[in-house]
Amino acid sequence: MKCFYHQDRDAIGACKSCGKGLCSECAVDLSQGLACKSRCEEDVQNLIRLIQNNIKLSPTSSNIIRASRRSGVITSGFYIVLGVMFAGWGIHDEMSLIIAMGVCFATFGVISLVRVLRITSTHIPS
Ligand SMILES: [Zn+2]
Ligand SMILES: [Zn+2]
Structure with missing residues (x-):
């Protein structure tokens, strides 16, 4: 440079x-x-x-972690619900592609939920 x-x-x-x-x-x-x-x-x-x-002002950072945890849980939950809905729809109409999509969504939701809980729980003083 x-x-x-x-x-x-x-x-x-x-x-x-x-x-x-x-x-x-x-x-x-x-x-x-x-x-x-x-x-x-x-x-x-x-x-x-x-x-x-x-x-x-570092005490506020735990508030930020708490807020991101909440939004992470909501997002993950949304994916799980979406996945279950898709899977249910796919099973009902016997469309394996929709079932696979639903399983993917639900798996993604579960993985991100676990990750959000694991990362954030170590940083929050109880
Ligand atoms: Zn110069
Ligand atoms: Zn400058």
Whole structure:
């Protein structure tokens, strides 16, 4: 990668705000990342502050996990119900393709349900 402002120089890194390559002359090291000198310094500083605030507010991340678990369970349940419906329809009308489709949906639903429960349960403090 070359410096965005000096095409003949190698970049030492990329600006955390705009992602442009920077040489040692153009970069300002803000300890958490590089910024374009006098162009993106303020942006990157705000960005770093934002990230640090997010880390401090970590209790909310368990709420996010809880919410994603709920939506994951709903989606999985939807697939299982859909699969069972398809399979029932296929059995009723003796259409093996529809049965196979239903089985696929239901299997997918069960697999994703198990995965959602396994991943999220380890992260939620009870
Ligand atoms: Zn920049
Ligand atoms: Zn440069």
